[in-house]
Amino acid sequence: MNSYEKVVGFWSYTHRDDELNKGRIRELAKLISDEYEVITAEDLRIFVDKNDLEWGAEWRSRIEAALAGTTFCIPIVTPAFFKSPECRREVLTFSGHARSLGLEELLLPILYVKVPGLSEDSPDEVMSLIANRQYVDWTKLRTEDSNSPAHRKAVENLAERLVGILERSVQVASENERDIESPEGEESTLLEMMAGMEAAFPRWTSVVEEFASVMEVIGRETGLAAEEIQRSDAQGGGFAGRLRVSHQLAERITVPVDRFYELGNLYSAELVNVEPGILALIREAPRQAVSAEELGTVKEFFSNVRGAVAASRANIPALRVFSENVSALKGLSKAMRPLAVKMESAVRQVMDGQAILDEWERLINDTGKL
Numbered sequence: 001m002n003s004y005e006k007v008v009g010f011w012s013y014t015h016r017d018d019e020l021n022k023g024r025i026r027e028l029a030k031l032i033s034d035e036y037e038v039i040t041a042e043d044l045r046i047f048v049d050k051n052d053l054e055w056g057a058e059w060r061s062r063i064e065a066a067l068a069g070t071t072f073c074i075p076i077v078t079p080a081f082f083k084s085p086e087c088r089r090e091v092l093t094f095s096g097h098a099r100s101l102g103l104e105e106l107l108l109p110i111l112y113v114k115v116p117g118l119s120e121d122s123p124d125e126v127m128s129l130i131a132n133r134q135y136v137d138w139t140k141l142r143t144e145d146s147n148s149p150a151h152r153k154a155v156e157n158l159a160e161r162l163v164g165i166l167e168r169s170v171q172v173a174s175e176n177e178r179d180i181e182s183p184e185g186e187e188s189t190l191l192e193m194m195a196g197m198e199a200a201f202p203r204w205t206s207v208v209e210e211f212a213s214v215m216e217v218i219g220r221e222t223g224l225a226a227e228e229i230q231r232s233d234a235q236g237g238g239f240a241g242r243l244r245v246s247h248q249l250a251e252r253i254t255v256p257v258d259r260f261y262e263l264g265n266l267y268s269a270e271l272v273n274v275e276p277g278i279l280a281l282i283r284e285a286p287r288q289a290v291s292a293e294e295l296g297t298v299k300e301f302f303s304n305v306r307g308a309v310a311a312s313r314a315n316i317p318a319l320r321v322f323s324e325n326v327s328a329l330k331g332l333s334k335a336m337r338p339l340a341v342k343m344e345s346a347v348r349q350v351m352d353g354q355a356i357l358d359e360w361e362r363l364i365n366d367t368g369k370l
Contacts, residue, residue: 007043007044007071007072008044008045008062008070008072009029009033009044009047009072009073009074010047010058010059010062010071010073010090011025011026011029011046011048012073012075012076012081012087012090012091013025013075014081014084014087016080017078017080017081017112017113021112024142025076026048028138029046029074031146031155032046032162035156035158035159036162039159040163044162047059050086063093063094063097070169070170071106072108073090073091073094073106073107074108075087075090075091075107075109075110076109076110076112077113077118077130077135078112078115079113081115082124082126082127088126088348088352089355091107091126091130092129092272092352092353092356093355093356093359094106094107095272096272096275096356099276100276100277100280100283101172101280102172105169107133108133108136108162109130109133109135110135111135111137111138112139112142113139114139115127119131120132123261123265123345124345124349125265125268125269125271125352126352129272136158138154141154197277197278197281200277201304201305203274204267204270204274205308207263207266207267207270208308208311211260211263211267211350214260215260215318215319215322217253217256218253218256218322219325221256222249222325225246225248225249228245228248229242229245232244242332243333245332247333247335249336250333250335250336250339257339257342257343258342260343261343261345264345264347264349265346265349267349267353268349268350268353271353271356275360279360281298282302282360282364282367283363285367302364305360305361306361306364309357309360312350312353312357313354313357316351316354319347319350319351322343322347323344323347326340326347327344
């Protein structure tokens with residue numbers, strides 16, 4: 001068994017959740033790993049400590065090896081999980097690679113604490129991804145003694161589920177490899193991927209352009225309101241003056257904020273939709289026997305991808321400033337608070353997406369032919 005045939009899991013969780021639960025989240029990883037070994041007589045190594053350099057090195061090497069059908073990502077889902085940029089990035093990155101290979105089952109969430117709004121149609125793309133997976137509900141078991149029959153049986157069931165997922169995933173990975181090696185499917189597969197990307201990628205870039213435009217409108221209106229508050233304060237308007245300006249601002253930006261929120265959700269949804277195709281194209285184009293013309297088309301497409309990544313990265317400083325200004329708006333009035341929450345959600349979706357874009361750029365740059 002080579003290194004990528006060995007089964008590995010990545011425990012995606014917040015350290016604060018583990019502290020508040022007296023170390024039981026880390027303990028659960030060990031219990032599952034031990035039970036897996038009892039069932040299979042094989043080792044399942046679960047990487048738990050993200051501060052360990054080995055965690056990051058193994059994560060990257062596994063991703064670059066196209067998961068190999070033997071790599072699990074196990075998010076421990078709590079309300080705090082969705083507030084962690086690191087956890088969100090891990091789900092998005094892993095999910096994209098898994099979907100590009102038809103191995104969605106390798107993302108196996110454990111619902112550890114009930115999360116309000118967790119549903120398949122959630123506007124939060126990470127919540128939607130988690131809810132669309134067949135997650136394991138641990139909300140009642142987390143308070144059970146780890147030696148209780150109910151807890152031990154649940155651990156056994158989860159380990160058995162991992163075994164079943166692994167067996168199916170290895171089969172899918174083998175079929176993918178055979179398809180790649182089959183001469184008959186090479187040209188059609190590449191052309192199909194290119195056609196799909198040519199249709200999907202412009203939809204995403206158009207969302208990016210409008211998002212920036214609407215953010216500029218909101219920023220301009222917010223700046224004008226700040227000037228009005230300064231004038232009101234100088235004239236002794238006090239809190240009543242600030243409240244008046246806040247209500248006027250809320251009225252002026254309600255429509256653009258609603259659109260900003262929609263665009264944030266669209267940004268994330270389109271990115272998640274296009275990502276598996278782009279990852280598959282990055283992975284397969286150099287491996288398939290393509291003509292010089294086809295390779296030129298692929299290079300041109302990835303040049304456009306690099307341009308989009310660079311443009312998005314250039315907007316990050318402005319997004320951070322915008323986010324800081326939005327946070328300040330929350331304290332102005334009750335009317336501003338729901339608008340600020342919507343804007344924060346939209347900004348978070350875009351900030352999450354940058355991790356995906358950076359991964360695209362890295363993979364393209366690592367592929368010499370592209």
